[in-house]
Amino acid sequence: MKKLVYIALLIFGLPIQAQDRVFTFGIVPQQSAITLAKNWGPILQHLSKETGYKIVFRTAKDIPEFEQRVLKGEYDIAYMNPYHYTVFNKKPGYQAFAKQKDKLIYGIIVTRTDSPIKGLKELDGETLVFPSPAAFAASVVPRSSIAAMGINFTPQYVSSHDSVYLNVSKGFFPAGGGIERTLNNTNSDVRDSLKVLWRTPGYTPHAFATHPSLPEAVRSKVVEKMLAMNNSKEGLALLERIKFKGLESAENSDWDDVRSLNITLLDSLLEP
Missing domain, CATH: 3.40.190.10 (Periplasmic binding protein-like II)
Structure with a gap:
């Protein structure tokens, strides 16, 4: 029934509450999809519970496909490598909000x-x-x-x-x-x-970043609850699944060390 209501809202152009939307969290496929889902799934379930939004795991079969999906803005939230962030911050405009704590x-x-x-x-x-x-x-x-x-x-x-x-x-x-x-x-x-x-x-390590179309209220809640994982045994245990000791706030300029390398491998993706 909820799905039918959601479709009707889309058809008739009525506003959809954030709680009724599904937000995708894309993880760069450094490992197999099965391994990623096993390690990240409980984290996103925790985040869904804490924010009140339905946040679902997504990845891609390989890194080139992941790049295309990020470029198209298919992920509301994404975890991407440092170079990817410098590219996809330009287009389509992902904005970093966190990174692994005390980590290079x-x-x-x-x-x-x-x-x-x-x-x-x-x-x-x-x-x-x-x-x-x-x-x-x-x-x-x-x-x-x-x-x-x-x-x-x-x-x-x-x-x-x-x-x-x-x-x-x-x-x-x-x-x-x-x-x-x-x-x-x-x-x-x-x-x-x-x-x-x-x-x-x-x-500077991988970036957690949000797509520019993500509502600011949703972004703020996601940022708040992700960083709050540092403050509970449950949160830290979940982060340990991905070998993180914690999370810390991040901003765009944190990746200037990567930008200084002047890597041009994906410049073609930024062309009109």
């Missing part, structure tokens, strides 16, 4: 624990695996850093961070890019078979 994001290059590789120079001439061309810390920064060292390699892209770790653990590639949080979150059998060969410098 570091890219890592992983190899098997039994690999004889001891340094990056030993990867010269190899094919390395990455989650996507525009995955910031797991791909953009390590690729540019390795290339700047004069190390020649061929990048191979897969669908997620978990796919990188699985491919390296099975020996399909000698090394690959990721970040420590997703490595810690991946299957323990895979994680225990890998070691971190190298880390990038640290940058």
Whole structure:
């Protein structure tokens, strides 16, 4: 019945109360949809209960599809990588409100624990695996850093961070890019078979941001209740599921360190 009422309101152009709307929360697919839903689902259920709004989990099959969905404004709220935020803040205008507390994001290059590789120079001439061309810390920064060292390699892209770790653990590639949080979150059998060969410098982490069309009252309530998760055992336990120690307020300028890198990979998305 509620669905029929909602459709009728849409047809006849009558105002829809925020409580009657479904708000989508898009999560960048660094891991499989099943893993993301398992870890983020309880957080969004908690947020729905606390705000009084229905907030539902969404992701995409891979990062390029996620980029297209963010560009089209398909997510009311989104969790996106630092470079994505600098792009989608311009178009369609997502505005950051939070980030992981006391955290910088570091890219890592992983190899098997039994690999004889001891340094990056030993990867010269190899094919390395990455989650996507525009995955910031797991791909953009390590690729540019390795290339700047004069190390020649061929990048191979897969669908997620978990796919990188699985491919390296099975020996399909000698090394690959990721970040420590997703490595810690991946299957323990895979994680225990890998070691971190190298880390990038640290940058401002992923952004929680809202689409400009999200009503300000809804945005304010979401921001309030998300940050309030820091203040309860239940909230902190839920954040621990995604390896967060807490959340902190954020603003657009926090990602100026990423902007200073002048990355142009997704500039074509900003064209009219």
